[in-house]
Amino acid sequence: MNWNAWIPLLVVASSLLPGLIIFRLPEERVRTRITLNLIGAFLKLVLVGWMLWGVYQGQHFETRLALLPDLDLVLRAGPLSLIFVSLSTVLWLVTTVYAIGYLENSPHRSRFFGFFSLCVTATVGIALSGNLITFLIFYELLTLSTYPLIVHRGTEEARRAGQTYLAYTIFGGALLLLATVWLYTLTGSLEFTPRGFIHGLGEEHRTALIIIFALFITGFGVKAALVPLHGWLPQAMIAPAPVSALLHAVAVVKAGAFGIIRVVYDVFGIESAAELGVMSPLAWLAAVTIIYGSLRALFQNDLKRRLAFSTISQVSYITLGVAIAGPIATIGGVVHLVHQGIMKITLFFCAGNLAETLGIHKISEMNGVGHRMPWTMAAFTVGALGMIGVPPIAGFVSKWYLGLGALEVGEGWVMFVLAGSSLLNAAYFLPILHRIWFRKQTAAWPHEHNFGNKETAWALLLPPVVTALMALAAGLVASAPFSPLEWAQLIAQREFYQP
Template sequence: MSNAFVLFPVLFPVIAAIIAAFFKLEKAKWRNIFAISVVIINFIALIYILNVEKSGSFHLWTINRFLDIYFKIDELSIFFSLLAGTLWIFTTYYAIEYMKHEGREKIFFIFFVFTLGITMGIAFSGNLFTLYIFYELLTLATFPLVIHSGTKEALDSGKKYLIYSFGGATLVLLGMILLFNINSNMDFAAQGVLSAAALQRPQWISVIYVLMFLGFGVKAAVVPFHAWLPGAMVAPTPVSSLLHAVAVVKSGIFAIIRVTYFVFGAEMIRATHDHIYLSILIVITILLGSLLALNQGNLKKRLAYSTISQLGYILLGVVLLNENALMGAMLHLLNHAVIKITLFFCVGAICFTTGKKNISDIKGIGKKMPITMWCFSIAAISLVGIPPTNGSVSKWYLALGGLNANKILFVVILLVSAFLTAAYLLPIIITAFFPGEESAEYQQKTEPPLKMLIPIVMLTAIVVILGVFPNFILNYVEKMVRAVI
C-alpha cells in the first residue's frame, strides 16, 4: 500500500463535511446517516491502514525544511488516533438523539465531522510544522461548536476560547522559529532530534521548550491558562464531551508529549532542569482544579474543573521523565478520556430528560434514572482511583513514577487530589441516591432514549474492563514508552 493512504483518515472527514455543507440535509434521517457513516467508514479505514502499514510516512507538500507538511505513522499516533476514532463513534451515536433539543443539527454535524479529520491530522503529524497547522485548524473547527447555541454567553465563551487558543499558538510559533534557527530538523523521532550544535546552546533550548510547553499547555488547560475551559461548557454536551475527552485538551497533551520526547528528548530536558520548574506549575494545576471543582454547583462546570486537575496528572507523568511515570501518563490519557466522556454523557442525559443542570436540583434522581446514575457512579469511582476500575491502574503507575523520581511530595499530592476528587464527585452520587426527603417528581423511572443510554452503558463497561484486564493496553504502552526513554 502507498504511504499516501495515511491521508485518508485525515482528508475523508474534512471532504465529507465540505460536501455536506452544499446539501440541505434537512431531514434528520439523512443527517444521521451522514454523520454515523462518515465516522464508521473513517474508523474502519483507520484500522485497515494501521494494520497494513504500522509504520510509514508521506510528505504532502514541501517548500523547505521548515515549511513541510509531513505525515507519519508511529506507535504514539496509532494510540491517539484509535482513541479519538473510537470515542467519536460513541459521541456521534449519542449526539444523534441529544441534538434534537439543541437545534441546528446540520451545522453541528458538519463541524463535528470536520473536527474528526483535523484531530486525525494532529495524530499523524510527522513534524512540528504539520502539528502546528492542524493545531490551529482545530481551534477554528471547534469554535462553531462552542458557540453553537448563539447566545451571548456562548459568544463570550467562544471569544475567550479564541483568545486563549491563538495566544498559546503564538507562543508555539515563536518557539518553532527559535528552534529552527538552532536546529533545522523538526521531524518527530524517538528520543529527540536535536543536533550536536543545538546541544551547545542549552539556555536557548530551555527557553524554547518552556515556550512550547506553555503554548501547547493552553489547550491542556495548564494554570493560569485554564479559564477558557469552564466557559466552553456552554456548548452542547456532545461537544463538551469531546473537548474534555479527546479533541482539544488531549490534543494539547499529545503535542506536549511530542515536543518533550520526540523533539527535545528526555535527556535534554533533564539537563536543562525545565521539568523541575514546570512541575511546580503542574502541581498548582492539579490542586487548584480540584479545589475549584468543589465550589461548582453546576454539574458540567464541576466536571470541567475536574478535567483541569486530571490533565495535571497526565502532565506530571510526562515531566517526571521516567518509564513508570510516562506509562501512567499515557494510561491516564486513555483512561481519563473514557471516564470523562462517560460522566459528561450521564450529565447530558440528566439535562435532556429532566432539564436539571445543578447538583441541588437532582435530589433522588437515582430512582428516576437508575441506570444512568449507576454508570455515573462507576465512572466517578474510577476517576477517584478506586480498584478495580481503570483509573486505579493509571494512578498506580503515576505514583510509582513519583517514587522512582524520589519525589515523595508528588505522591502525596496525588493522594490529596484523589481525596479532593472524591469530595467533589461523591456528593453528586449521594444527592442522587440518598435525597433525604422523597421527591414525587422522581418516583417514576424515565431513562434517556436508547441512542443515548447505550453509549453510556458501553463506555461504563469499558471503564471496568480496562481496570480488570489492563494487560493488553499496558503491554502496548510499555513498548511505546521504552522506545522514547
C-alpha cells in the same frame, strides 16, 4: 502500489469529506446526515484498526506531501500517535451517536455536524503529525473548528465564552508558532524523532532552548488547561453536552496534553530536557494544577462546571507523568490520556442526559435521580469512581503507574500529590453519588421530558453505558493485548529502552 503510504491520509479524509458534504446538506436531510456521519466514523475505525495491527506487526505507515521548500506535510503512524488516534476514533463514533440523539429537532444541525467532523479531522491530524509544522496546521484548524461548536447555541453567554476561548487559544497558537520558527532557525529540522532532535546543539544555545521549551509549554498549556492558562475551559461549558464531551475527552484539552508529550519526547527528548533542567518546574506546575483544579471543583454547584475543573486537574496527570521523566511514569501519563478520556466522556454524557431528560443542571437538584435514571447514573458512578482512582476502574491503573514511576525516579512527593488529589476527588464526587443514590427526591424535576417507560432516548443512554463499560474494561483487563496499557508500555519502551 504501497497502500500503507495512503492510509494516514485516508484516516484524516474519512471525517473531512463527510464533514464537507454535511455542510452543504439542507436541515431536513436527517437520514443522509446520519448515514454520512456513521459511515465516516466506521470507516475511520476500520482504517485505524488496520494501522494498529500493522504497527503491532512492525509495518510503517507514512504519508508525505510537499508543503514548503524543505518542509513537508507528514502524517505518520507510530505507537504514540496511534494511542491518540484510536481514542479519538472510538470516542468520535460514540459521540456521534450521542449527538444525533441530543440534537434531535434542534436547529443548525448541518452546521453543527459539519464542524464536528472538522474538529475530529483536526484531532486525528494532530495525532498523526510527523513534524511540528503539520502539527501546528492541524492544531490551528482545531481552534477554528471548535469555536463554532462552542457558540452553537447563539446566546450572548455562548458568544462571550467563544470569544474567551478564541483569545486564549490564538495567544497559545502564536506562542507555538514563535517557538517553532525559532527552533527551526536553530536546528534546521522540525521532524519528530524518538528521543528528540536537539542533541547536536551546543551549550551556547542553552538559554534559547529553555525559552523555546517555555514557549511550547505555555502554548500547549492553554489547551491543556494548565494553571494559570485554564480560564477558558469552565466558560466553554455553555456549549452543548456533546461538544463539552468532545472538548474534554477527545479533542481540545487532549490536543494540548498530546502537544506537551510530543515536545518532551520527540522534539527535546527526555534526556536533553532533563539536562536543561526544565522537567522539575513542569512537574511542579502539573502538581499545582492537579490540586488547584480539584480544590476549585469542590465549590461548584453547576455539574458541568465541576466536571470542567475536574478536567483541569485530571489532564495534568498526563503532564505530570511526562515530567517525572521515568519509563513507568511515562506509561502512567500516556495511559491516562486514554483513561481520562473514556471516564470524562462518560461523565459528560451523563450530565447531558440529566439536562436533556430532566432539566437538571445543578448538583443540588440531583437528589434521588438514581431511581429515575438508574442506567445513566450507574454509568456516572463508574466514571466518578474511576476519576477518584478506585480499583479496578481505569483511573486506578493510571495512578498506579504514576505513583510507581515517581518512586522509581525518587520523586516521592508525587505520592502525596496523588493522595491529596484522590482525597479531593472523593470529596467532590462522592457527595454527588450520595445524592443520586441515597437522598430522596425533594422537588419535581426542573424540566422533565417524557420518554415513555424508558429512562431516556436510546441514542442518549447507549453511549454513556458503553463508555462506562470501556472504563471498567480498561482497568479489569489492563494487561490484555491491544489494551491502552500495552500501547503505553510500547511507547515507554521506544522512548527509554530501544537503542
